[in-house]
Amino acid sequence: xxxxxxxxxxxxxxxxxxxxxxxxxxxxxxxxxxxxxxxxxxxxxxxxxxxxxxxxxxxxxxxxxxxxxxxxxxxxxxxxxxxxxxxxxxxxxxxxxxxxxxxxxxxxxxxxxxxxxxxxxxxxxxxxxxxxxxxxxxxxxxxxxxxxxxxxxxxxxxxxxxxxxxxxxxxxxxxxxxxxxxxxxx
Numbered sequence: 001x002x003x004x005x006x007x008x009x010x011x012x013x014x015x016x017x018x019x020x021x022x023x024x025x026x027x028x029x030x031x032x033x034x035x036x037x038x039x040x041x042x043x044x045x046x047x048x049x050x051x052x053x054x055x056x057x058x059x060x061x062x063x064x065x066x067x068x069x070x071x072x073x074x075x076x077x078x079x080x081x082x083x084x085x086x087x088x089x090x091x092x093x094x095x096x097x098x099x100x101x102x103x104x105x106x107x108x109x110x111x112x113x114x115x116x117x118x119x120x121x122x123x124x125x126x127x128x129x130x131x132x133x134x135x136x137x138x139x140x141x142x143x144x145x146x147x148x149x150x151x152x153x154x155x156x157x158x159x160x161x162x163x164x165x166x167x168x169x170x171x172x173x174x175x176x177x178x179x180x181x182x183x184x185x186x
Contacts, residue, residue, distance in 0.1 A: 010025075010027060035082070036078050036079070036081060036082035037078075037079060037082045037171070037174060039078050040075045040076075040078040040079035040082060040167075041075075043071045043072075043074045043075035043078065044071070044072070044075040044163075044164070044167055046071050047067075047068050047071035047072045047075065047163070048160065048164070050064050050067060050068045050071070051068060051156060051159075051160045054068075054156055055156075061156055065154075066133050066134070066136065068156075068159075069127070069133040069154070069159075070130075070133035070134050072159070072163045073093065073123055073127055073130065073133055074130065075163075075167060076093070076120070076123070076163070076166065076167060076170065077091060077093060077096060077130065079167065079170050079171065079174060080096045080097075080099075080100055080120075080170060081096065082174055083100065083103070083170060083173055083174040083177055084096075084099050084100055084103040085103075086099060090129075091129050091130035091131075092124070092128060092129055093120055093121075093123055093124035093127070093128065093130070094120070094121055094124035094128060096120070097117050097120040097121055097124070100112055100116075100117075100120075101117060103177075104173075107177070108177065108180070113169070116166060116169055116170070119162060119166050120166075126148060126152060127148070132148050136148060
């Protein structure tokens with residue numbers, strides 16, 4: 001069996017008629033690079049598809065709990081960074097919530113609704129640095145690794161509804177903020 005590299009230049013055999021015909025593959029980087037808001041949307045879509053597979057009883061909820069939680073959290077983090085124009089390398093959701101509040105106030109004279117900040121802080125309490133949902137513990141803590149609090153329960157349907165509502169609100173804000181900034185340049 002000839003082994004081709006997994007990551008290679010696309011070739012003639014990789015062409016297809018549309019997104020739903022084969023061969024299936026990913027064209028990443030270069031001129032196909034994604035904006036942060038598009039990446040955030042991909043993480044949200046992936047999490048929603050996993051939740052749908054739980055609803056359809058194609059997979060047990062406990063088998064994909066951490067991937068669902070990570071994908072939802074990461075979608076929010078990436079979208080917030082896009083919204084506020086942050087090039088920050090940190091993953092602290094509580095700090096990003098503070099940055100969002102300052103951005104809305106200083107750049108647009110607006111207040112971020114308290115329910116949005118509250119939800120972001122709620123997620124940050126469980127996974128402050130984007131490590132807990134990836135590894136089951138906060139590995140960035142300098143003194144000691146901190147596990148996810150023992151037996152913390154999350155109802156899948158509520159998680160799905162809240163995250164999608166939160167994401168939609170942040171997406172609307174991002175659309176407004178970027179529309180305003182593009183109008184300023186005209």
